[in-house]
Amino acid sequence: MAMQMFSRSLPMMLYSTLDAVMPRFRKIFNEFGLTEQQWRVLRVLWEAENVSFHELASITLIPAPSLVGVIDRLSQSALVERRRSETDRRKVFVHATKKGNELESRVRPRVVRVYAELQASIDTEVWEQLMAGFDQVIATCQPAESNTNQKNTTDI
Amino acid sequence: MAMQMFSRSLPMMLYSTLDAVMPRFRKIFNEFGLTEQQWRVLRVLWEAENVSFHELASITLIPAPSLVGVIDRLSQSALVERRRSETDRRKVFVHATKKGNELESRVRPRVVRVYAELQASIDTEVWEQLMAGFDQVIATCQPAESNTNQKNTTDI
């Protein structure tokens, strides 16, 4: 059946792997009333204290238009706050509230544990080759636009 | 900066790789008024002629509730048609129309070409190790539910 070629294409394998891996994490997030994207934002803010909207979009891989809504909902839950830059009124900084920071000690250990189990179940060599493969594909496709609304200066 | 650990986690690397790879394909799809998901459905129907809704969800990795809308819109564009099974009135089969089939010769060569370029730019060994890594991760996470609304009988 020639359909196997399609199912084993790089994009479909990437989607399959995500479908295999993510449900167990989303289950944890949902226990704390968080979505996957909300988790990603908090995960970054727990380490960086104060991050610009642009950086946040870039690091979390959440497209800017989506991130607006994600932060809106995190704000309404009083987990993060926006703060406009004083030096450049266009920029917005985001930081976790006390309530947002308190979530870390409850959620993160659960996630770390599941992630450790996952990694432990994969041969170290296979894991490293997987990462090397990602790096090569990403490097090859380079400055092809990421979805964070950055300009593409390569193919104009 | 400890943020690198997060950015190099398996899920984030999967998302990064998709962000690097997919835009060039979506650009082609959009030229023909297709979304990525519509492409996937057609890609399957061009080879299989007549596929059940359930199989379609499973092969395209489109969650059943999303697939309903995808097929609705493909139907309105007269590219596919639904057909209820006579033997089991619950089941729905989907097939491409003449118009839908005629798209193949125009779209698919463009996609095949870009895909070949992508694959050619990656070392064969790296590519194979990447696929092997996917297989191992997927096998490890096994019957953990895929998002096609199938029942999970492992952790009840």
Add this chain to the structure above:
DNA sequence: ATTATTTAATTAATATGTTAATTATTCACA
């Protein structure tokens, strides 16, 4: 200094993802 350009965040419109519930059939079995 003024205007054109660029940048940062946002809005808008539409499509899809996620999770739970629903409806219509079919199946198993008392």
Add this chain to the structure above:
DNA sequence: TGTGAATAATTAACATATTAATTAAATAAT
């Protein structure tokens, strides 16, 4: 043979993705 459980597709409600357009502020060039 009728009734409850299981299955297939769908709907519902909400969140996010995609693409293009918009708004506000800062910069560059005149």
